[in-house]
Amino acid sequence: MTIFAQRLDLGGAGPRVAVKDTIDIAGIPTRAGSRALADAPPASTHAEVVERVLAAGCRIVGKTNLHELAFGVTGLNDWTGTAPNPLFPGRVPGGSSSGSAAVVAAGEADFALGTDTGGSIRIPAACCGVFGMKPTFGRVSRAGVAPAQTTLDCVGPFAATMPWLVRAMAVIDPRFAPVSLPAPRIGLVTVEARPEIAAAVERAVAAAGLAAHSTTLPGLSAAFEAGLTVINAETFAAFGHLLARSPGEPEMIGPDVAGRLRAGAGTSLTALAAAEAVRATFRSEVDARLDEADVLVLPTLPDLPPTLAEARGDRSAVFLTTLVRPFNLSGHPALSLPLPLGPGRVAALQVIGRRGGDETVLAVGERIAECLCPPARDLCL
Numbered sequence: 001m002t003i004f005a006q007r008l009d010l011g012g013a014g015p016r017v018a019v020k021d022t023i024d025i026a027g028i029p030t031r032a033g034s035r036a037l038a039d040a041p042p043a044s045t046h047a048e049v050v051e052r053v054l055a056a057g058c059r060i061v062g063k064t065n066l067h068e069l070a071f072g073v074t075g076l077n078d079w080t081g082t083a084p085n086p087l088f089p090g091r092v093p094g095g096s097s098s099g100s101a102a103v104v105a106a107g108e109a110d111f112a113l114g115t116d117t118g119g120s121i122r123i124p125a126a127c128c129g130v131f132g133m134k135p136t137f138g139r140v141s142r143a144g145v146a147p148a149q150t151t152l153d154c155v156g157p158f159a160a161t162m163p164w165l166v167r168a169m170a171v172i173d174p175r176f177a178p179v180s181l182p183a184p185r186i187g188l189v190t191v192e193a194r195p196e197i198a199a200a201v202e203r204a205v206a207a208a209g210l211a212a213h214s215t216t217l218p219g220l221s222a223a224f225e226a227g228l229t230v231i232n233a234e235t236f237a238a239f240g241h242l243l244a245r246s247p248g249e250p251e252m253i254g255p256d257v258a259g260r261l262r263a264g265a266g267t268s269l270t271a272l273a274a275a276e277a278v279r280a281t282f283r284s285e286v287d288a289r290l291d292e293a294d295v296l297v298l299p300t301l302p303d304l305p306p307t308l309a310e311a312r313g314d315r316s317a318v319f320l321t322t323l324v325r326p327f328n329l330s331g332h333p334a335l336s337l338p339l340p341l342g343p344g345r346v347a348a349l350q351v352i353g354r355r356g357g358d359e360t361v362l363a364v365g366e367r368i369a370e371c372l373c374p375p376a377r378d379l380c381l
Contacts, residue, residue: 002081003102004062005031012057015110015167018103021063022070022115023047023155024144032146033066035079036242036252047144049113049155049172056171061109064099068257069239070115070146072096073123073320074311078254082308087129088344091305094124094320097158101128104160111168115145117153118231119324122336125158126348127305129338131165131369132158133362136355137331140173147238152231152328162337162369166362179359184367186212187293191220191323193302197347200339201299204349208371210364215289215296219282223326226278228318229271230329236264275329283330290332290354295364299323300336300348323350333358335365339372 005021006028019025022032024043031037046054053060065083067075075098076082083098085091086106093102097114101124104112114121116134125132133156140155147153157168170176186205191198205212240261242253251258289296302322311317327334332352339347349368353361 002065003083003099003106003108005033005065005080005099007062008060010060011054012059014057014059016061016108017053017058018062018064018100018109018112019050019060020066020097020100020112020114022066022146023050023113025050025060025063028063030146032070033068033077033080034242034253043144045144048141050144052172052174053113058171064097064103064112066098067095068254069235070096070117070120071235071239071257071260073119074306074317075124076308076311085128088127088305088346090307092127092308092311092317094127094305096120097124100158101125101130101132104158105130107160111157111159111164113155113172114158115153115155116328117150118227118328119321121156121158122300122324122334122348122350123320125336126300126338126346129346130158130160131162131338131365132156132336133165133169133358134327134334135169135173135358136333139175139333139356139358147235149238150234152227152234154328162362162366166366169358169362173358177359179363181294181360181363181367184210184294184360184364185292186210186364187215187289187296188212189296189298190214190216191298191302193299193323194304196341197299197301197303200341200347201297201349204339204368204372205297208368210367212297213293215293217285217289219278219285220323220326222278223282223329224322226275227325227329229267229275232260232264233267233272236261236267240265279329282326286327286330286332286352287354294353294360296352298350298352300350304345304347327352331355333361335361337365337369
């Protein structure tokens with residue numbers, strides 16, 4: 001089990017930063033956790049977010065491990081090894097940005113960069129008991145990030161505390177300017193989730209003294225399904241060629257990811273058109289709810305993260321994405337912050353904001369995090 005795909009020592013003497021191995025660092029191959037890319041040439045230039053990190057005087061300490069081709073939610077990887085879950089040993093680290101969550105949970109980086117196409121920042125943040133932010137789609141540059149073409153994927157940060165997460169966003173997003181909200185309005189979204197998790201979310205909002213009203217997102221389930229359709233088609237378009245092999249040659253991609261890629265190959269234009277119609281409807285639905293509230297709040301995961309053994313039995317673990325994937329489809333910014341349930345148990349709360357309202361999302365997250373006492377990591381041990 002390993003957090004790092006490769007340790008590095010690059011840049012200044014500032015904050016320690018780790019970078020997911022789908023993000024280019026000049027002179028280093030980008031292998032995306034896949035044996036199929038073992039012979040990839042070194043990247044010729046830095047990704048734009050890496051340039052920003054280095055320009056801020058940060059020190060890059062390594063490239064982090066991930067679910068192969070960033071196409072999975074458990075973080076299990078039989079080629080590079082699975083990143084350990086530092087605070088919750090025995091449970092999955094989550095995926096796909098498993099190493100980026102684990103590295104800040106382990107205290108080996110001040111913040112880390114990951115990518116989120118269907119929950120791939122928020123899920124590992126929830127599993128590892130740290131903070132993770134999926135910015136508004138298109139707000140943070142994806143130049144130099146795989147896959148090159150996407151309508152879902154976002155680059156975003158992980159950190160062990162909200163102040164570090166806010167600092168990280170200021171580094172990677174030149175437009176970011178923190179705001180203060182004295183009395184934010186909260187829409188508590190009613191969803192299907194483990195009762196103790198739903199209760200923990202409500203307690204956290206109440207403890208922060210935030211005015212909240214109940215609301216619903218009837219299109220959530222359809223948006224989840226449509227998001228699956230789009231991610232399958234777009235990931236096959238990006239990586240499907242890696243399935244090709246000569247007769248007798250071994251499979252170069254793990255069976256779980258290979259199976260999902262092959263399924264994506266069969267996505268019809270009709271199915272994609274239907275998914276795009278759902279995208280438009282759900283985006284409008286979320287926008288309408290955000291006309292009545294500054295942010296929406298709901299659990300990040302509907303249940304506790306599975307154990308490694310459970311994940312081995314269900315490699316897809318797609319249920320983990322039911323409450324996160326819809327907001328990749330809609331493009332809204334989304335933050336996950338940890339909610340302790342007791343020793344060895346953690347839930348996570350998700351904050352959704354208006355498109356472009358990333359500062360508001362983080363301001364509400366800071367307000368809630370300040371009222372969580374003791375912090376999540378103190379209840380994990």
